[in-house]
Amino acid sequence: MGNASPCPTPMTASKSISAYSGDLLANLMEYRNAVGALQYLCNIRLDINFSIGKLSQFLSQPTTEHWKAMQRVLRYLRGTIHYGIHIKPAYTLDLAAFSNANWASCPDDRRFVGGYYVFLGNSLVTWSSKKQAVVSRSSCELKYRSLANTASELNWIKSLLTELSLRLKNIPTIWCDNTNAAALAANPVHHARTKHIEIDVHFVRDQVLSKLLKVQYVPTEFQLVDCLTKPLHHSRFWFLRDKLGVTVAPVK
Structure with missing residues (x-):
């Protein structure tokens, strides 16, 4: 997925993912390894938190539809690889x-x-x-x-x-x-x-x-x-991502 084309959002908003959609994967460990690796990334990339939480529900019986959703998360990360949380100064700690x-x-x-x-x-x-x-x-x-x-x-x-x-x-x-x-x-x-x-x-x-x-x-x-609670269209998702301080990290 290193050369895959980027996606604007980590999960599509037009279709809900079900545990019974798609055919059972031949290699279950590939899906489980990908979800397990991305769970660590959720500690610094809150914009994929909902998507990974959703995909984690299908670890026992992942299907082809779940794997496509996983690939979309990877494509989104491919286009936002330099993003991070901006810690801002403040005069009062409320x-x-x-x-x-x-x-x-x-x-x-x-x-x-x-x-x-x-x-x-x-x-x-x-x-x-x-x-x-x-x-x-x-x-x-x-x-x-x-x-x-x-x-x-x-x-x-x-x-x-x-x-x-x-x-x-x-x-x-x-x-x-x-x-x-x-x-x-x-x-x-x-x-x-x-x-x-x-x-x-x-x-x-x-x-x-x-x-x-x-x-x-x-x-x-x-x-x-x-x-954090549902998939969104790209315009709404970008608006909230900016408000939360997830931006491109400055180049040193």
């Missing part, structure tokens, strides 16, 4: 996170993929894209589960900064594009209909009431986590 989830995104079991980004100052410091182990019955429920995961990550980062004697001047903020989830964090007015997510509701709400966390609404077009 914590801010973006949380999102894609409802019933998996065509096989209808489980959702949740993800988050955490910024320290102007720089991205941690991120996650993970398929959840439960099936959510509403978009509000899955957004709230994703909020709880993001809040746990923020608590860990705050404890780490405390050990380093770095104090935050402002309350950490989580940006979510679901108005119901943001309202539920401050006031559980729909408590009777959200008993099945009661633990996550109380965990996040306790953080908000204790003024240790803020949950704010952000319009969907400015939700940066979309590239």
